[in-house]
Amino acid sequence: MQNPGCMVMVDNCYGEFVETSEPPMVGADLIAGSLIKNPGGTVAPCGGYVAGKKKWVEAAAARLSAPGLGVDCGSTPGDVMRAFFQGLFLAPQMVGEAVKGGLLIAEVMASKGFKVQPLPRALRHDTVQAVQLETRERLLAFCEAVQRSCPVGSFIKPVAGSTAGYASEVVFADGTFIDGSTSELSCDGPLREPFSVFCQGGTHWTQWALVLGEVLRSI
Incomplete structure (x- = not known):
């Protein structure tokens, strides 16, 4: 049962455009995410967003800027708006890849x-793929192989x-053109059991095909 007195906020990072509906469409009051992940289409250089019910969006805007200012004031450097809109246009394609x-x-x-989690061919709810590598050495080797295969900082x-x-x-491991743009292609993992690596991104699925070849030679 839904509790009408419960306010629900969802961290939607890596979840945008994976399914045909987004959290506010099924009852979430507010969502937040990063524009250097799914919705930025690997093009947006920075930024984040909040969306949802007007009351809570306005409350978030007041908190993130200053009371009374909300979204009515603020700087927009350079041509960043073009990158935001171009990234949003490209986002469904990039998320699909x-x-x-x-x-x-x-x-x-x-x-x-x-x-692995999710399992092969399982229904996806976000773009993150986890692999249990079981040892510290394999986790480090996996990330090193991914970094070597990246177009930036492969050394x-x-x-x-x-x-x-x-x-x-x-x-x-995230050799990306935009610093922190994990949707370009990246992976990470905490050095504790079961030594899982979390993979995300890829501007084309064949990037991971090439990366996996290097990974399998390394672990």
Whole structure:
């Protein structure tokens, strides 16, 4: 049963455009997400969004800027609006490629005996694909292989370290044109059991096909 007194907010990162409906369409009061993930189409250079019921969007805007200002004031640097709209236009295509990449990762890694989530060919609710690698060495090797296969910073070796918000060391691989644009192609994982790596993004599913070849040679 729904509780009319309960306000529901959804972190929609990696979930946009994967399904035919979004959280506000099924009862969420407010959603928030990042424009350097799904809705930015790998083009938006920065930014985030909130959407949902007017009351809560206005409350969020007042909190994120200043009371009384909301969305009525603020700077928009350079041609960033063009990038936002172009990214939004491209987003469904980019998300589709990321989903296909996730399906490929699941199929290949499951065939090699690794536990994956979601399972191969399972219904998708976001663009993240997890693989349980079981050892620290495999997790590090996986991320190093992904970084070597990236178009930017392929010479960089990912090193595990402490990151705010994580209870253990984390390793990241994200050789992207836009810093932090994990939807271009990236992976990360906490260095604790079961040593799962979380893969996301890919501007074309064949990127993951090439990456997986390097991964399998490395782990």
